[in-house]
Amino acid sequence: MQATRSIRLPRKLSACRLIHNHSILRSSDPSGRTTSFGFRTVPEESKESLVKGVFDSVASKYDLMNDASSLGVHRLWKDSFVDTLKPGRKGPLRCIDVAGGTGDIALRILDHARENYADRETTVEIVDINAQMLKEGFTRFKKTMYHNTPQVSFHEANAQELPASQFKNDSYDLYTITFGIRNCTSIPAVLSEAYRVLKPGATFACLEFSKVNNPLLSTLYDQYSFTVIPLLGTILAGDRDSYQYLVESIRKFPSQPEFAQMIRDAGFSTGGDFDGGAWTDLWGGIASIHTGVKI
Amino acid sequence: MSQARSFVALAASSRSSSHAATNRKSRSVHTIPRPKPAYPGHIPLTPFENGFLAVGSALMSLIDTRRADMVAACGETTAGSTLVKLRDIMLESPEGRRILKEMPRINSQTLDLEKLRSLPENTFGRAYVGWLDTCKVTPDSREPVHYIDDPELAYVMQRYRETHDFYHALFGFKVSALPELALKAFEFSNLGFPMTALSLGASIRLKPPQRARLWGEFVPWAARCGSHARCLLTVYWEERWGQDLDEMKKELGVWNPPAGITIP
Secondary structure, eight states: OOOOOOOOOOSSTTTSOOSOOGGGGOOOOOOOOEEEETTEEEEHHHHHHHHHHHHHHHGGGHHHHHHHHHTTHHHHHHHHHHHHHOTTTTSOOEEEEETOTTOHHHHHHHHHHHHHHOOOOOEEEEEESOHHHHHHHHHHHHTSTTTTSTTEEEEEOBTTBOOTTTSOTTOEEEEEEESOGGGSSOHHHHHHHHHHHEEEEEEEEEEEEOOOOSHHHHHHHHHIIIIIHHHHIIIIISOHHHHHHHHHHHHHSOOHHHHHHHHHHTTEEOOOSSBTTTEEEEGGGTEEEEEEEEO | OTTTTHHHHHHHSOOOOTTSOOOOSSSOOOOOOOOOOSSTTOOOOOHHHHHHHHHHHHHHHHHOTTOHHHHHHHHHHTOTTHHHHHHHHHHHSHHHHHHHHHOOOOSTTTOOHHHHHTSOTTBHHHHHHHHHHHHTOOTTOOOOOOSOOSHHHHHHHHHHHHHHHHHHHHHTBOSSHHHHHHHHHHHHHHTOOHHHHHHGGGGGGSOHHHHHHIIIIIHHHHHHHHHHSOOGGGOOGGGOTTSBHHHHHHHHTOOOOOTTSBOO
């Protein structure tokens, strides 16, 4: 039985480091490959640090901005997501919530298991590459009953390279990643790590912004995204550029069928390529839940 | 001096907007086509965005009075034709014309603070440095202009923002809420920016005695003094470091405010 370590985050993060994955700050090894950072094209090596800069900057206002820019709807999406997964229905789960920073999903998983199935054995390991986001999550969890219990723990690590000594093969019952995978440099690498750490028969679940196919909704959504959201970032957080990046990164993410194929390429078995199969659209495709099972 | 012409000079150079879709690979990306920025830091806004930011920044400035970037954004989005009027007033005065031609900037690189400290006591330059030291302010705190489309008008706005501290020094205003609002009232009277009038709305956050003093003593002073004085944007402050302070006030047509909000 693996001892889940709960990390005590110090007030000043500079005072001591968390479990630190050396590959987070690996030296740049120019490969000549490029990737997208929003609408910009950047060397692959720099995307990680650019994204780090964004999330260091938005962390303290992240939850406020989510509420403001989605008018609270993100809460409905996350509730739907966890309700679909029904954690705890078939017994306690060992969950890993990646890019889980501020703890929205982890908290919902633990609450769902507790409220519906009187389950206090389900655990969630929250993994995030960004220490500032983890700090926000840790602070939020201090206001809950799960603080200082084995049910939640926080780990700083890179979703593309989870350290094998700590995140062993075939060890988790549920892998979730919410609004995080589009910020990763290599989606296939993330999916491949997810496949590695999940037990056979276990579920991969991703909630992410996706493609809106209805042209009218799409136009309105684009207008809103590119005019209102950067302004909300300016007004509420004093940071236009980070929110400009975030709305651009949504447009660069693969469509529902493309992402479903990538999930299958990593070895998962998914439903059919239609809404209700490999994915379930929320609000017309503004967000979408993709699931897969490790066979 | 490379800073001097940064607004207008860079308007001529082609600089692709970071907000337009630069990656034209596989799929067409829906985005709002924006005009190219006219100067570094320029963010062109549509009328709707301008209105949204005007309202949002006004509210945010009220909620969190420390958000200088929101006060700046409010000033820019509500400026309307004020900048055109001010630019024309500057063009009518020889000193103002010199400012528009040379476009001087005010920050710790363009100012020689040590030299100013060595000036005689009652000079403008010495008063300015004394005010910086007393109030623990630096000349570098000003947000750059983002939302004014014309580069020359953007410079006028930037000049206003950077010379605001000189108005502090001229009267010796402290940097707390009451003196700042008194100064905003003076600026409305002298320069006419709608934001300066709007900012008086923040007086609801003052304690009642302070509010009473603001409206009872300082706003009347500001209204009379500001309208009597010459337009302060036509003053080339950097040419006047050695000028005697009292003589300067007489020349500009200003006089000291009632007591209580100035540094000793």
